Amino acid sequence: MNVDRRQALQAMLGGTAGGVALLTPAEAAASPIDDRDALGMLYDATRCTGCKACVTACTAANDLVPDTVLSNGRWQMPTDLNAQTKNIIKLYEAPDSPTHSFVKRQCMHCVEPACVTGCPFGALTKRPEDGVVAWHASLCIGCRYCEIACPFEVPKFDWANFNPQVVKCELCRHRFAEGGGPACTEVCPTGAVIAGNRADLLADAKRRIAAHPGQYFEDRVYGEHEAGGTQVLYLSHVSFAALGLPTLSDESLAHYGTKVHHVLYRYLAIPLALWALMAGIIRSRFKHHEKKARVEEASTGLPPQL
Ligand code: SF4
Numbered sequence: 001m002n003v004d005r006r007q008a009l010q011a012m013l014g015g016t017a018g019g020v021a022l023l024t025p026a027e028a029a030a031s032p033i034d035d036r037d038a039l040g041m042l043y044d045a046t047r048c049t050g051c052k053a054c055v056t057a058c059t060a061a062n063d064l065v066p067d068t069v070l071s072n073g074r075w076q077m078p079t080d081l082n083a084q085t086k087n088i089i090k091l092y093e094a095p096d097s098p099t100h101s102f103v104k105r106q107c108m109h110c111v112e113p114a115c116v117t118g119c120p121f122g123a124l125t126k127r128p129e130d131g132v133v134a135w136h137a138s139l140c141i142g143c144r145y146c147e148i149a150c151p152f153e154v155p156k157f158d159w160a161n162f163n164p165q166v167v168k169c170e171l172c173r174h175r176f177a178e179g180g181g182p183a184c185t186e187v188c189p190t191g192a193v194i195a196g197n198r199a200d201l202l203a204d205a206k207r208r209i210a211a212h213p214g215q216y217f218e219d220r221v222y223g224e225h226e227a228g229g230t231q232v233l234y235l236s237h238v239s240f241a242a243l244g245l246p247t248l249s250d251e252s253l254a255h256y257g258t259k260v261h262h263v264l265y266r267y268l269a270i271p272l273a274l275w276a277l278m279a280g281i282i283r284s285r286f287k288h289h290e291k292k293a294r295v296e297e298a299s300t301g302l303p304p305q306l
Pocket residue numbers: 107108109110113114115116133149150151152153154155168
């Protein structure tokens with residue numbers, strides 16, 4: 001069951017233990033999405049020059065405001081994903097060696113996203129038509145369970161905003177209606193990052209590996225199997241771990257989200273229920289005191305001392 005932000009807050013703040021019952025596990029995608037429908041990106045680190053045109057395009061396409069704007073109007077490139085940065089290019093330099101590589105980081109659009117199962121209010125969903133993992137402002141209460149659940153450390157919380165916001169790449173889904181695609185892929189001058197469906201991207205990646213034996217790390221595509229698969233895939237000439245991509249088993253990561261729920265239910269339900277009980281006692285004592293004061297007012301004619 002999805003509840004909106006107002007319903008969730010009302011239930012929790014209304015002093016009823018029933019509020020806890022609203023915290024039902026969010027549903028992951030009902031059925032697996034065919035790889036030919038699943039939209040994603042292929043990033044080939046061997047083709048990336050680190051120009052960061054993709055970062056600038058992402059910022060503009062998503063109406064983000066760079067956090068460090070200089071007096072001349074230019075802005076500093078951020079060093080990591082943050083509430084104003086959905087896409088980042090980082091540099092890896094091997095110690096004692098000229099080997100280096102750039103790496104692009106953004107949401108991986110996991111085949112079975114842990115953030116979706118981790119969100120108690122269904123504010124993150126995997127779209128059945130294309131597998132894009134989308135965030136819904138009206139359902140999010142800013143609890144940040146998605147941050148905890150995501151093994152790629154992608155969702156970032158917008159602390160500066162009074163209205164809770166979770167910021168992450170949504171594959172520029174707002175551009176789809178007008179025929180647009182991921183802005184970062186449209187500006188990349190070297191084709192280091194391209195968009196497409198997962199089936200085509202995977203086939204393309206394997207073709208490159210076959211065409212350039214020994215060029216790619218372990219002749220492997222990161223994201224083909226990791227964490228049950230991701231819709232953003234990587235090729236690299238250095239190890240994926242060196243690029244900061246976590247070493248994960250093939251097992252789906254949705255169970256991370258389920259673990260969050262277990263913690264939520266085991267450790268949060270009891271304090272919430274106790275808090276609700278206390279709120280009920282205080283409210284009933286206040287009402288009793290109020291009634292007594294009004295009786296005194298009626299008998300003495302003096303204003304009530306509440
Ligand atoms: S778990 Fe993390 S990387 Fe995967 S879809 Fe969710 S936010 Fe993106």
